[in-house]
C-alpha cells in the first residue's frame with residue numbers, strides 16, 4: 001500500500017495499536033512494505049521480550065543451531081568487531097569490572113578451586129610476560145604443553161616428596177643469551193638442580 005505508506009510517513013503523530021497512546025511517528029519502526037508499524041517501538045520490545053520468555057527453549061535452540069552452522073563466519077565477525085572496537089571494549093570491560101568486583105572475585109575463586117594446578121602456570125605466565133620472553137607464535141597446543149609442564153612438576157613433587165620445578169633450559173634472562181617461554185625451552189628439574197643451575201648456560205643435568 002504505497003499510498004498509506006506515504007501518508008503515514010508524512011504524519012507527525014500516530015496512535016499505537018497496543019498501548020493506545022498517541023506518539024510521535026519517530027516512536028514507530030518503519031516497515032518497508034506498509035509504512036509505520038501498528039504498534040510503537042516500546043510495545044514491540046515488550047512483545048519481543050514476552051515472546052522470548054514464552055518460547056525460550058525453542059529460540060535458544062534455534063540460536064544454537066544457527067551459531068554452530070555459521071561458526072566460522074561468526075568467529076571472523078567477532079574478531080573483526082573486536083579489532084574495530086578495541087577502545088570501546090576496553091572501556092566497557094573496565095566499567096563492568098568496576099561495577100562487579102564481588103561477582104568477578106567469586107568467579108575467579110571458583111575457577112582457581114577447579115583448576116588448582118593451573119595457578120602456578122598462570123602466575124609464571126604473567127611474570128614471564130613482563131620479561132617479554134613469550135613468543136607471539138605460540139599455538140593453543142603449545143600452551144597446553146606449557147601448562148602441562150607445571151602440572152607435571154607438581155605431580156612429581158607430590159609423588160616423590162622432592163620438590164620439582166619447571167626450568168627454562170636457556171634462561172629467560174641469561175648473561176649472553178636469553179631463552180623463550182615455549183615448550184621447547186622447558187624442562188623439569190628438582191629444586192636443588194634448579195638452584196645450582198642459576199643463570200649459567202649451557203647446563204647439563206647432573207653436572
Ligand SMILES: [Zn+2]
Pocket residue numbers: 016017018019020021039040041042043
Ligand atoms: Zn505502544
